[in-house]
Amino acid sequence: MRSIALIDVNNFYVSCERVFNPALEGKPVIVLSNNDGCAVARSNEAKALGIQMGTPWFQLRDLARQHGILAYSSNYPLYADMSNRVMTILSRFSPLQEIYSIDECFLELTGMPLPHSAIGQAIQKRIRQWTGLPVCAGIAATKPLAKLANHIAKKHSWFNGVCDLNAMNPAEQEEWFTRIPAGEIWGIGRKLAPRLAAIGIHTVQDLRQANPAMLRSRFGVVMEKIVLELKGVACLDLETLTEPRQQIVCSRSFGMRVSDLPSLQEAISLYVTRAAEKLRRQRSLAGSISVFLQTSPYEPKAPQYAPSLTIPLPVSTDDTNQLIHTALWGLKRIYRPEYRYQKAGVMLAELTSKAAVQQSLFSATTRMDQTESRMAALDGINRKMGKNTLRYASEGITQNWKMRSGNKSPCYTTSWKEIAVARC
């Protein structure tokens, strides 16, 4: 019997904040998305107050005041660093690991000594000891079932955070499947759940018993695979190698509405810089760059404008200078001064491996070499001396358009300067 574990950190962002600020323990805490926009992580106490995932912060303000809810701006350097620690520890429990998201991974446990719940408990204990973070483990024969097992472990405290569906007999399993709504299944979202309900499929058990061929014809292959996996038939492999991204996007909402071109130029320059850093980190080159602007869809009475322009690059590149130049050229094409922009962004696409470049017949190789050493120097200085030590003047100095981040915790694990301030 195949045995897959799905390990995930409970309320990940909130738990990271709590590790470094134990006073948050037992209190209703939320972490907000970029620009302090929406609640994207909630402690159990906050969930108990009825705060839904993705609720805009301004709608929560009153409730937060009433109940003393603590709201933090998101601190991605902290969460990314904690995630790396967790994933490294987990990698020692199995040779096959799929890192599925910032706080989740699958581990192949097939063939390891039983009971596998004991492995789950060992994992839980070590992650808690070595990082301070709480995790749950779900174990089952396929990935969606492991997700469900994890869901069960989280919801029912008597499992102590570890649930092995493989260790249950079929009647017990069925008991659980009958109690869980189909919408909880991995891959069944807000559109598909109502469509399934319309044909009488309400629970996991209903879906398990449905005819895969019929579901395929009505909903497509994805649904068919989900059903087969729920029956225990493996269709999805563990994806243990991470392929390089096929496109890289960097976009941000502004802290205020922006209408002037110079501010947009600064923002676009910054986003291109970030995107190009990611591009070089995965050793790719971009074949095209897109620029886009957006007015706020939440102000329906204001005139809306959401232009974008994709510019093909004659020779694929990872040179920030060249990418900024091209993006700013594109920005000028799409910019109209009469709108109040809420957001801007860039996308690098048609990415290819740097190891297999198609050189231009007409461009001299020296140009490429110059780019190479200039970018290496830029990345090297910023790696050694800290992010932003060396940056492009076109990013601007005051950056009045920058996103709001009113209550960010210090970067406890990635910045010497901020630890000194924290004194915890």
Place this chain on the structure above:
DNA sequence: GCTAAATTCAGAC
């Protein structure tokens, strides 16, 4: 009427 490319949809977290 076919294939390929582009766009949209749905999902995850």
Place this chain on the structure above:
DNA sequence: CTAACGGTCTGAATTTAGC
């Protein structure tokens, strides 16, 4: 005092373009 609502990425399905 008022207005304030995330970001990245994937793969399938559907539509459109080009022949």
